[in-house]
Amino acid sequence: MMAAKLIDGKKISNDIKEELKGKVAELKNKGITPTLAVVLVGKDEASKVYVSHKKKACEYIGIHSLSYEMSEETSEIELLNLINELNNKKDVHGILVQLPLPKGIDEQKVIKAIDPSKDVDGFHPESVGALSIGQVGFVSCTPYGIIELLKRSNIDIEGKECVVIGRSNIVGKPMGMLLLRENGTVTICHSRTKDLKEVTKRADILVAAIGKPKFVTKEFVKDGAVVIDVGIHRVDGKLCGDVDFDDVVEHVSAITPVPGGVGPMTIAMLMSNCVQSAERLG
Numbered sequence: 001m002m003a004a005k006l007i008d009g010k011k012i013s014n015d016i017k018e019e020l021k022g023k024v025a026e027l028k029n030k031g032i033t034p035t036l037a038v039v040l041v042g043k044d045e046a047s048k049v050y051v052s053h054k055k056k057a058c059e060y061i062g063i064h065s066l067s068y069e070m071s072e073e074t075s076e077i078e079l080l081n082l083i084n085e086l087n088n089k090k091d092v093h094g095i096l097v098q099l100p101l102p103k104g105i106d107e108q109k110v111i112k113a114i115d116p117s118k119d120v121d122g123f124h125p126e127s128v129g130a131l132s133i134g135q136v137g138f139v140s141c142t143p144y145g146i147i148e149l150l151k152r153s154n155i156d157i158e159g160k161e162c163v164v165i166g167r168s169n170i171v172g173k174p175m176g177m178l179l180l181r182e183n184g185t186v187t188i189c190h191s192r193t194k195d196l197k198e199v200t201k202r203a204d205i206l207v208a209a210i211g212k213p214k215f216v217t218k219e220f221v222k223d224g225a226v227v228i229d230v231g232i233h234r235v236d237g238k239l240c241g242d243v244d245f246d247d248v249v250e251h252v253s254a255i256t257p258v259p260g261g262v263g264p265m266t267i268a269m270l271m272s273n274c275v276q277s278a279e280r281l282g
């Protein structure tokens with residue numbers, strides 16, 4: 001039995017937003033107002049909530065947000081035309097297209113259409129490529145936020161066994177790259193991994209991004225490991241993650257809760273990328 005440290009993503013994200021306020025004030029003194037274009041297509045209820053949280057965060061920090069709400073019936077070409085328009089606007093520093101997009105719109109095509117210098121989500125192939133070869137580019141907000149959570153909780157990554165469950169383009173793969181950049185020894189597992197529990201039990205740092213509620217139980221976790229939960233699910237009206245929190249909490253040294261762990265960091269790092277973009281583009 002162990003007293004686990006709760007990694008408070010809400011507090012850490014608030015600290016980051018406070019720091020960003022100062023940077024935005026400095027930019028405004030130079031006549032630059034960081035501006036984020038927020039594009040929402042369709043009627044996905046969760047997306048509406050996330051977009052409203054992003055706009056609120058912009059307002060709090062002093063980032064100007066431009067809102068584009070398009071109907072479920074929007075065609076791919078209409079969306080591509082809007083992105084082209086935003087790419088050409090000198091006073092727009094970041095373009096965010098909320099995912100998922102309605103059926104019939106090719107997400108990869110849309111992501112590719114965003115100018116990489118405004119790709120504050122870090123999803124463009126050029127941004128992903130830059131991360132994998134150690135060049136400057138925007139980093140996908142959720143994995144970037146996880147690195148910040150670890151650093152600001154004084155959890156060393158260097159030399160540690162880091163295991164990521166999940167290989168999505170948005171979380172699993174960039175997470176692996178970022179942990180590698182911090183000199184972790186990285187394993188990425190997925191649905192076809194054999195003896196998954198044997199692999200995850202090696203982890204000093206375990207990142208669960210598998211997309212299945214309460215999938216990770218104590219049998220997956222080494223005593224004293226750090227567990228980061230990327231999942232968000234609503235089960236019986238309650239939010240939970242990919243980790244069975246109550247089952248593992250006494251066996252780990254630190255853990256993120258759901259809600260209040262990784263989620264708020266996604267928005268804080270989007271704000272950070274947007275400020276960075278305004279600093280670069282001017």
Ligand SMILES: Nc1nc2c(c(=O)[nH]1)N[C@@H](CN(C=O)c1ccc(C(=O)N[C@@H](CCC(=O)O)C(=O)O)cc1)CN2
Pocket residue numbers: 050096097098099100121141142232239258259260261262263264265266267
């Ligand atoms: N263009 C993008 N689309 C999507 C992204 C993204 O990073 N860029 N990520 C997710 C959704 N997402 C942000 O967009 C996001 C998800 C969850 C949270 C969050 O703060 N979650 C809270 C719980 C919220 C709740 O009550 O439901 C928490 O974990 O504490 C923020 C942002 C997919 N799409």
